[in-house]
Amino acid sequence: MSAEPPESGHGDSARTIRRALAGVLAFQLGLAALLFLGDVGRGFSLPSTGPAAPGLDQPARPGDQTRRFAPTDRPARPDSAPMPVRLQLERDGDDAATLRGEIAAGDADLLARRIASMDPTPGILRLDSPGGSVSDALAIGRMIRRLGIATEVGAQAICLSACPYLLAAGSTRRAHPAALVGVHQHYFGENTLLPAFIAVEDIQHGQGEVMAYLSAMGVDLAVMQPALLTPPDEIYLLTPEELQSYRLVTSPWNG
Template structure:
């Protein structure tokens, strides 16, 4: 008989509670390490609504506080109600004679499965319109692969946002319509919630995630060098890409030079 067994069930219960308390401390400590730098030194970048200029493209970012903006008439399939859903909302509509799906809201874990179920019911659209402050990178990559498999286009209106993980969905379109005024932005992000792992395993997980994203972007025809902006922009800030950069990284086609021979 082991020593624990001899001491009775009370001792075993105390050991289990002690182990659970230890895990709780680890989780709390990891969360504290994650948010403490931002709490001690919050971003002093301009507000998201401040005018953008080349070289001045980093803005403060909170996905729950992205302001609603007024779109040009007839620039999007559905009117903007001003509300950004807390998880992706899918709506199937006819717009300009085309089958369109609008995708609005934060990208939450499980939204990729929900999108697959939605497509199974509604069928593949010709165009997917995006308006999202981002969220789950893993789900964004899966949704993007589904869009590419359907050979659908992606689009935004001049008042829509596609931030954080959303550009990975935007990248999946066979063509991408991103008008002047649309906000497309990138920053650092997390690839999971394995915050109780040892530091070296957490770093390995992040590096693997970054590698998966870069491979995905390359497969979608996007220059993975766009990640240079994401890697140096903290999670409480967002780097907004200019139209010129969207062309440089192949989100948009290059403008033809009419003077070229």
């Protein structure tokens, strides 16, 4: 008596499931690799057929506001000194201080100690920063608001990436028409070697925290639209009119 042939349907189903699982794993590994490369290089981006964005030294006009971005970039101005790699706080007159440099991890704690040591506490904080750590920027911003400090960005200053969160924290806030204030997408978390669904969850959580922060500071959440549409290696420069309409500034610049 001959043996019955194996059920081909069951075998085909098992192979289909294995192929599907292998495809999902390959997708997650590929996305994790892209996230890792972006986190390491910070200048990494997918190939694009469009023209490259101009540099920060090129003037921006409504409808032409996207510029190349790297934390070390700043306009080529005669008085432009190298940007510090950590935030530096210096007294600037009797009632003001200047906060300048990249926002590094741990700067929130360092800045809290610096401001606590100042007597009196500055009433105005002048910003000049290409941004950096989002979590530290939010922590610094909450401290600025708690202390009732006003914020401003001067004519020769920049406030890019995570820096606008500091500007948004001011009890009153203003920006010179020649100042460069810009937003873009952010990185969240330190380790991107994670399954894709975890990486996406971290990004969504980070964006949710940013939105809650901006809402608490009285900023129009519509500012998230140009931010989310601009990749991390570019920056969207906000016009004076947009700064007012998004309520990132509350007072005109009167000298």
